[in-house]
Amino acid sequence: MVNYGFRVLPLTRRPDSSLIQQCMSIATPLLSDNMHRVQGTIAGFVPYHRSAKLAGAAFTVRTRPGDNLMVHKAIDMAEPGDVIVVDACGELSQAILGEIMLRLAEKRGIAGFVIDGAIRDSAAFRERDYPCFARGTTHRGPYKEGPGEINVPVTIGRMPVMPGDLIVGDEDGIVAIPLDYAAEVVQAAQRQLAREQRTFEEIAEGSLDRSWVDEALKRKGCELP
Numbered sequence: 001m002v003n004y005g006f007r008v009l010p011l012t013r014r015p016d017s018s019l020i021q022q023c024m025s026i027a028t029p030l031l032s033d034n035m036h037r038v039q040g041t042i043a044g045f046v047p048y049h050r051s052a053k054l055a056g057a058a059f060t061v062r063t064r065p066g067d068n069l070m071v072h073k074a075i076d077m078a079e080p081g082d083v084i085v086v087d088a089c090g091e092l093s094q095a096i097l098g099e100i101m102l103r104l105a106e107k108r109g110i111a112g113f114v115i116d117g118a119i120r121d122s123a124a125f126r127e128r129d130y131p132c133f134a135r136g137t138t139h140r141g142p143y144k145e146g147p148g149e150i151n152v153p154v155t156i157g158r159m160p161v162m163p164g165d166l167i168v169g170d171e172d173g174i175v176a177i178p179l180d181y182a183a184e185v186v187q188a189a190q191r192q193l194a195r196e197q198r199t200f201e202e203i204a205e206g207s208l209d210r211s212w213v214d215e216a217l218k219r220k221g222c223e224l225p
């Protein structure tokens, strides 16, 4: 019997904790802009916690749709600060996470969850402000049979995620920054944040140069009044 599809692997590389901390105050559009806008989840993930922010190392899980045995194992294995990222195939017929699991994860210092699937007991995530993004809710509970895998490459919302990627989530969705590029991307996003803050000031003063809009239209051959 080959074990591919039913494996539990350790997470061996994580981003620097100072980098994770910096990402708590950088919006996801700034991070995805600095990866050429191709790395990030498509629309459809909802934050069930009030603050909507999340950052940490990706502890990845791939489940059989509707089954959460491997998510339970991940909660027992992940380290404080990790984000459990579950590729549950976008399945919405069974919830694979609930309040008992939330409380276990919270107790262990796990930073939060990203679930490409459904959760239940969703009021508890809001009340405890415990970070969790998911595609929806249903009271229909999970099966606990496996198979599934831990710390293998996964995809969530059409975004590839490698174990140990720097995960950042907010009201606009979730982005996974590949570990080897994380420092560079975060620095570039911070420079973009400073540029956008200057733009906001120029808008308030009425001094923002808008000539690029007509120039772009003319270059494309558009007739202007």
Ligand SMILES: O=C([O-])CC(=O)C(=O)O
Pocket: 068, 095, 096, 097, 098, 099, 100, 101, 102, 120, 121, 141, 142
């Ligand atoms: O039964 C489960 O595994 C999910 C659940 O509702 C909980 O954790 O409270």
Ligand SMILES: [Mg+2]
Pocket: 098, 099, 100, 120, 121
């Ligand atoms: Mg429950």
